[in-house]
Amino acid sequence: MNLWKIFIAFFIPGIVGYGGGPASIPLVENEVVDRFHWMNVSEFSEMLAMANALPGPIATKMAGFIGYQQGGILGSFVGVIATVGPSLLLMIVLLSLLYKFKDSPRVKTMTNLIRPVIAILLGIMAFQFFYNSYDTAGWMQTAGLILVSFLLLEKVKLHPAFVILGSLIYGAVFLS
């Protein structure tokens, strides 16, 4: 049952995606690429690039799009609901309850402890992307693109949307 799979694929990142959008990227990848094989790494990275270039929350953009790909409009809804539903319900239920504990070191510790795990997950993904690029475009192109995009993103502080657009144009002209 595809809708059920879509629900599971986004319910898990929605529940364990602690520390916001970027944290859920590798979790979504884990479900969509490794577990359900709906996409390969390069399709996923293409989608991520597109999603990054558009406004709005990243997790719901991914859920909405992949859900649509796998199960049409209904699939899109299921993906989005699985992503936002659990945390939203929790929020409404817990708000009264957690008010008392909002400065509790326990709650802060939760966020702190899982940060290294998320970092590792993101690191593994970055490695996969670089490796995939080396595999298809060769190491010269890969190194060049890494260097230039790093400088533009981090030193020039150019908006990611422009960097992605630039790389798309570069690819269309020089890598075809």
Added chain:
Amino acid sequence: MQQWNLFSAFFRVGMLGYGGGPSSIPLVHKEVVEKYKWLSDDDFGDILALGNSLPGPIATKMAGYIGYRVSGVIGMMNAVLATILPTIIIMIVLITSLNNLRDQPWVAGMTQAVVPVVGVMLAKLTYDFFKKAKIQLGWIVTILIGTASLLLIEWAGVHPGIIIFALLLYALVRPMRRKETTPINQQEQSS
């Protein structure tokens, strides 16, 4: 009228919220506290603090809860949809049209060139998360948790969700020492 206000407030938040969660927080504040006066400043601060300690995207949590406060379940759905629907539609249209051109060599070139760029963004996020972890936990704990999770995920094939849950559980039940370092108050990265 109220529903329309909710929709237009969160539609603006969704469309202008560039660069993820932290960028949409001030936008939400502007709409719900300054413009429509649905919440007081204190209320907003409390909702944000709690929203940050729960999983899932911050923008939709805030939209949903505020929508719910303003006009019940309908308001909740209205605000959440206004936040996310526009960009999802744009994305589906863009990628679908790109897929129809998939066999063109220039589209293949585009696909190739964008992969390392996204890789750089992910590497930057990796660095950010490690840096934050180091500030809060110190090098030793960060490296310990990092190495352990790397081994578990890559070699033992453990689902990352299980590791995260285990750590969350540990944070809840562990015995607290008397002297707690108070972490610097910081906005969670969420989008």
